[in-house]
Amino acid sequence: MPASPTLEDVARAAGVSRATVSRVINGIRNVDPAIQETVRQAIAATGYVPNRAARSLVTRRTGSIALVVSGAGEESEENPFHSQVFADPFFGRVASGVVGFLRPRGIHPTLMFAETDETRAQAIAYLRQGNADGAILVSTEARDPLPRLMVEASLPAVLFARPPEPIPISYVDLAHRTGAKLAADHLIARGRRRVATIAGPLDVPAAQDRLSGFRDAMAAHGHPYIPCAEGDFTLASGEAAMERLMAEHPGIDGVFIANDLMAQGALPVLRNHGRRVPEDVAVVGFDDSSAATASRPLLTTIRHPVEDMAAEMTRLLLAYVDDPDRAVTSVIFEPSLVVRDSA
Amino acid sequence: MPASPTLEDVARAAGVSRATVSRVINGIRNVDPAIQETVRQAIAATGYVPNRAARSLVTRRTGSIALVVSGAGEESEENPFHSQVFADPFFGRVASGVVGFLRPRGIHPTLMFAETDETRAQAIAYLRQGNADGAILVSTEARDPLPRLMVEASLPAVLFARPPEPIPISYVDLAHRTGAKLAADHLIARGRRRVATIAGPLDVPAAQDRLSGFRDAMAAHGHPYIPCAEGDFTLASGEAAMERLMAEHPGIDGVFIANDLMAQGALPVLRNHGRRVPEDVAVVGFDDSSAATASRPLLTTIRHPVEDMAAEMTRLLLAYVDDPDRAVTSVIFEPSLVVRDSA
DNA sequence: CGGACGTTGGAGAGCGCTCTCCAAGCATGC
DNA sequence: GCATGCTTGGAGAGCGCTCTCCAACGTCCG
Numbered sequence A, B: 001m002p003a004s005p006t007l008e009d010v011a012r013a014a015g016v017s018r019a020t021v022s023r024v025i026n027g028i029r030n031v032d033p034a035i036q037e038t039v040r041q042a043i044a045a046t047g048y049v050p051n052r053a054a055r056s057l058v059t060r061r062t063g064s065i066a067l068v069v070s071g072a073g074e075e076s077e078e079n080p081f082h083s084q085v086f087a088d089p090f091f092g093r094v095a096s097g098v099v100g101f102l103r104p105r106g107i108h109p110t111l112m113f114a115e116t117d118e119t120r121a122q123a124i125a126y127l128r129q130g131n132a133d134g135a136i137l138v139s140t141e142a143r144d145p146l147p148r149l150m151v152e153a154s155l156p157a158v159l160f161a162r163p164p165e166p167i168p169i170s171y172v173d174l175a176h177r178t179g180a181k182l183a184a185d186h187l188i189a190r191g192r193r194r195v196a197t198i199a200g201p202l203d204v205p206a207a208q209d210r211l212s213g214f215r216d217a218m219a220a221h222g223h224p225y226i227p228c229a230e231g232d233f234t235l236a237s238g239e240a241a242m243e244r245l246m247a248e249h250p251g252i253d254g255v256f257i258a259n260d261l262m263a264q265g266a267l268p269v270l271r272n273h274g275r276r277v278p279e280d281v282a283v284v285g286f287d288d289s290s291a292a293t294a295s296r297p298l299l300t301t302i303r304h305p306v307e308d309m310a311a312e313m314t315r316l317l318l319a320y321v322d323d324p325d326r327a328v329t330s331v332i333f334e335p336s337l338v339v340r341d342s343a
Numbered sequence C: 001c002g003g004a005c006g007t008t009g010g011a012g013a014g015c016g017c018t019c020t021c022c023a024a025g026c027a028t029g030c
Numbered sequence D: 001g002c003a004t005g006c007t008t009g010g011a012g013a014g015c016g017c018t019c020t021c022c023a024a025c026g027t028c029c030g
Helices: A007-014 A018-026 A033-046 A052-059 A081-087 A089-105 A117-131 A146-152 A176-189 A205-220 A235-248 A260-272 A290-294 A306-322 B007-014 B018-026 B033-046 B052-059 B081-087 B089-105 B117-131 B146-152 B176-189 B205-220 B235-248 B260-272 B290-294 B306-322
Strands: A066-070 A110-114 A135-139 A157-160 A170-174 A195-199 A228-230 A254-257 A282-284 A301-303 A330-333 A336-338 B066-070 B110-114 B135-139 B157-160 B170-174 B195-199 B228-230 B254-257 B282-284 B301-303 B330-333 B336-338
Touching: A007 A018, A007 A033, A018 A033, A052 B052, A052 B117, A066 A089, A066 A117, A081 A089, A081 B089, A089 A135, A089 A290, A089 A306, A089 B081, A089 B110, A110 A117, A110 B089, A110 B110, A117 A146, A117 B052, A135 A146, A135 A306, A146 A157, A157 A306, A170 A176, A170 A306, A176 A205, A176 A254, A176 A282, A176 A301, A176 A336, A195 A205, A195 A235, A195 A260, A228 A235, A235 A254, A235 A260, A254 A260, A260 A282, A260 A290, A306 A330, B007 B018, B007 B033, B018 B033, B066 B089, B066 B117, B081 B089, B081 B110, B089 B135, B089 B306, B110 B117, B117 B146, B135 B146, B135 B306, B146 B157, B157 B306, B170 B176, B170 B306, B176 B205, B176 B254, B176 B282, B176 B301, B176 B336, B195 B205, B195 B235, B195 B260, B228 B235, B235 B254, B235 B260, B254 B260, B260 B282, B260 B290, B306 B330
Parallel strands: A066 A110, A066 A135, A135 A157, A157 A170, A170 A330, A195 A228, A195 A254, A254 A282, B066 B110, B066 B135, B135 B157, B157 B170, B170 B330, B195 B228, B195 B254, B254 B282
Antiparallel strands: A301 A336, B301 B336
């Protein structure tokens, strides 16, 4: 790399002082328009690019943020944690929302993974080193210690989904119970009366809410007993859960499945058992992820505006970075019903 | 954020000079073991974390690298470029490979997108600012100008897949023609004689190679004419291509599909036309991506070791950063056949 | 026992930038 | 005509770190 021109070089070329060039670049205070123009030409002529390290050394800001994925860490040599994360369309949607918000602002996120105590400590140290001004946190397991660690280190952070125990940290979440109610109402409206559900892992709050919300709504419709099979949000677990449901309750005519990926796994199982979807069994998924449109028939599902939520998290985080004393807030998004072919 | 302790603070606490503490931290030169121990205790006591900006200001190294996704840019408000990228499991595999290699080394990649001339210029400027020491480049379109721009700016970079025109840049690629031959040999071995193919977008070299490699191999088996429908590597395009194939060549008994995602789209089409897979029509995909195991039946496919290739790219890049005068190299990986249920 | 040499720690000069002073220049008001 | 206040540019002090010198202190051999 050839030696880059510095502020000094630009100042010399423009015949002004370093300070003036700096003022022009940062648009601070009044600089005579004629001089401004001279400086701008000098910048173009020298091909000057400000050095980030020098700048952030004095401003104590990096102008970048971290996207931290923190999780359970049942990781193996051949199937490391990050590969599981990338396989799930959920993470891609979060990343997309974050990037969408950050890009127009010229900032690029740093991708981090933390799934063991050691890597969590590393992540905190990395942030404290000043590699990023704050972090977007996405936990894949319920009781992830990272949010608390962030708070303790007083690092600006925003969480996806409400933490199981209340801690003073901002988060963004979905009204899962409302979503589950939309699914229940739709199944009832479609005339279904023998309805079952496939739940997500019940240690995660979102899965609990979707199950209890669905059961409560069905009870309100006069159906107090709803059979349930538990999965873990993966395609294979949806397949297995559907098999169990078919074995134990062959007469069902509708099923609410706590995420689209499990629903995608469940659909072929229904077909293999000779059930037509939606004629014999209506299926409602959750999330409106890419799995919903990759399924055949197309999944009727509950829209989870993950991208918008991720963008909102990013907005909150930047506001925090700007003003660290800002009050902690949470934003709850409303789900909606997306009717396609499966119900 | 409370004022962080500096080297000076640690030095004072340990009763030595800044230089000595720096030497202990960077493990440079001989420092008396007793003093080393004292310094280490002082670091622990003060909770010292080195400031990255200050360090990289003097070393002219950031210790981080960028993962740049560069592409076509048919982007719309509701479906921005990055969302398309994240929807494809391919990118996730690259990211996973990069992260897998980088993480044990304590370095975290910065995620960047560039799909217009403007954002490409921004990306170059960002790198020149010293935000990253080099870049892993993944292009989603054939004639992406970014690799050339990187070379011109003499920024260390490694490319995924051979560029259409030769430029002096290191890259990692797959022997696509060999993979296509494996598919052809397998279909023949399974007794298929009326074989068709669904190709990828023919402006990308990999898609060309897979098609020509397949045709050449089939010709060698005495089948010079192979019907072909072109897709664009998306699930929906695979579905449409399969429909066309069924309409024009209803008698086929085998099909080689240039990636798993299109194959995932094609399978339900075959079923809707009353064809059993693999009994009536054998299907071979390509990539061995998550789509291969999400399909029913499970896809027989050609393994594309994307994660290993991404790790190799990262290894090459770090070697480059270490020694910028290193000669440009390319590494070609060999594919293998993965037999599952579809053929 | 003195000089050559190896080892180890300290001093201090920056890296490139921002930002606080300060001074100069000028308009304004009494 | 002079004090006052405002605008505008420059000087220079760091930000926290690395790394080159250099000095101090042994050690060893002739």
